[in-house]
Amino acid sequence: MALNDFDRALIAATQGGLPLVARPYEAVGAMLGVSGEQVRERMASMLASGLIRRIGAVPNHYRLGYTANGMSVWDVDDAQVAALGQKIALLPGVSHCYRRPRHLPDWPYNLFAMLHGTSREAVQAQAEEVAAILGSACRSHDILYSTAILKKTGLRLKD
Known part of the structure; x- marks a missing residue:
């Protein structure tokens, strides 16, 4: 365009x-x-x-006091991942939740949910809530904690 x-x-x-x-x-x-x-x-x-993908707020979680941010990754039954992902996305500590392809044998995870908390314990408690919702449809999971703040930018014009 x-x-x-x-x-x-x-x-x-x-x-x-x-x-x-x-x-x-x-x-x-x-x-x-x-x-x-x-x-x-x-x-x-x-x-x-499609010229722009979305219009939305991009909060700086660190400035809001949420310094223990973790991408939780889940190995969820493919037949249930869409419905369960919708439930996870509604949780208050989840800023985004999406499905991604697995990369077997090294990466079995197909559901990602970014969790935000004021401590790792708070994020772990949120992950336990996610695990309870996923129930037996979840085979394994992990939390990958943020170690740096990445610059967030929107649409830019090339000079």
Whole structure:
């Protein structure tokens, strides 16, 4: 999809994130000299066309006090993983949950759920809650704790 001048200006105005105000589309529109509705409509069109994948909040868990972050990985029965993954995704400590292909024999895990807590003990307690929901459909699991903060970025234009 070819970008027009407005698309480029919109991406440039939002690539650092939407403004943290009550009406962010109006704030972006004011920067670009258009209405907030025009911003919202064009971003929705970009989303629908696949030019952008999502519009969402990206919290900094460390700044919120959640310093023991762990990607929990689960070996779940393939016939049940979709339904069980939906339940896991609704848990309050889970920021994202998704299915991934196994890479046997070294990597048997097919369900991933990012758990956030103020301590490793808190994350472990969340993992026990996940295990209880998965029940006998889960054959094994592990928790891979974060050791560094990675820079999170959105859509960027190449110079």
